Amino acid sequence: MTAEHPRTTGTPSQQPRASVTPRRQRAVRQDALRNKAELVRAVGELLISDPEGALMPAVAERASLSLTTAYRYFPTMDHLHREFMLSVIRGLQEETSLLTSTGTARFEEILQHWVRIVSHYGRAMVIVRSREGFLTRYLQGEAHTLAIAQVWGEALRGMLAEREISPSQFPSALTLFNTLVNSREILDLRTATGLSDRQLVQHFSALYQAALEGIRNPVT
DSSP states (O other): OOOOOOOSSSOOGSSOOOOOOOOHHHHHHHHHHHHHHHHHHHHHHHOOOOOOOOEEHHHHHHOOOOOOHHHHOOOSSSHHHHHHHHHHHHHHHHHHHTTHHHHHHHHHHHHHHHHHHHHHHHHHHHHHHHHHHHHHHHHOOOOOHHHHHHHHHHHHHHHHHTTTTOOOGGHHHHOOOOOOOOHHHHHHHHHHHHHHOHHHHHHHHHHHHHGOOOOOOOOO
């Protein structure tokens, strides 16, 4: 006598579905990370070579992805621009993470790396500008400003300590830094004067150190 196989009741849609395996989940996440990275790379290249044409269709084509896929990861160009800027700052953080210097010395070392990065990405970074002020975005916890604070924070706090300026002035010091030592100003000075990277570092370091005296006493 043969054993009967248990019958399954219900329609196919009611049958239990096989769960997604951990391996499949990892593959999906890896694909997503790779696709996002390709889109960020593509928009950076286009913002440098063809800023007027750096729109989502061109970005998707350069990244070898469909337009639908591109919009799935970045619903607007603003989202993609923000991710591009964040990737640049993260690159700077990676380059300078092993520095052991402090204060002004650390500031100038990071600035050397920053000037080199601006030389490569500067035009794209000038094009991508936020509509909101830096301090407002920082106090709201915006990712880009927090990334800048993570890269430059230790150096700026050290510079405040060297000058016996209250650490409570850090947000003002960070905002002042962003105003004086941004990519637009670096590119403009290089173009107008032909200064070398070393001279640009000396100029902006001296400028920023002098400007710090202006926030020594909080406005009441």
